[in-house]
Amino acid sequence: MIQTKQDFFTAVKERRSYYAISKESDISDQQIEELLANAIKYAPTSFNSQSGRVVLLLGENHDKLWNITEAALREIVPEENxxxxxxxxxxxxKGYGTVLFFEDLSVVKSLQEQFPTYADKFPDYSLQSSGMLQYIVWTALEIEGFGASLQHYQPLIDEAVQKIWGIPSDWxxxxxxxxxxxxxxxGEKEFQSIKERFxxxx
Structure with missing residues (x-):
């Protein structure tokens, strides 16, 4: 296991959406890979489905993703805006890398067939599992000194991502x-009263 620089709840408090990031890293690529592998392995999933899939893009591949995304957005956003x-x-x-999060729909479909009573619930369970995986990764990156944010440019980039990086069609x-x-x-973050939420x- 990699050694961490912060305790868990400090990382929970410090984790934010960082948009000003650089192509620097205080840890090796191998350590980043190990961080992600541990998150994938130990993130909880319903029925132990282990349906989460992750792709790590570094270097030119990271840049390529955002070039693709920008090109796709130019098709729908007026030039003047x-x-x-x-x-x-x-x-x-300008960031160091990008983590892509997927769910393997073939796993979800298999569970629906095995447990028809819960068939309509498995897509929800799948999203819940992915959310936990995303949060583990986000917090782990915070612990290692990275800033990150969560973006959602699907389905605009789905076809290009699948083609360029050979992503299985079920992901x-x-x-x-x-x-x-x-x-x-x-900037400072405002919080609602805990008494209203707990x-x-x-």
């Missing part, structure tokens, strides 16, 4: 997480 979108894409390209793209060393901190009955 494209300035902020172009800046956002450039911000993502459904759910999110993209660009990450890199933070170059600026996000009930205890003894």
């Amino acid at each position: 494209f300035g902020p979108t172009a800046q956002k894409m450039e911000g993502f390209r 459904k793209l759910l999110a993209q997480m660009p990450f890199g060393k933070p170059t600026a901190h996000p 009930k205890v009955f003894k």
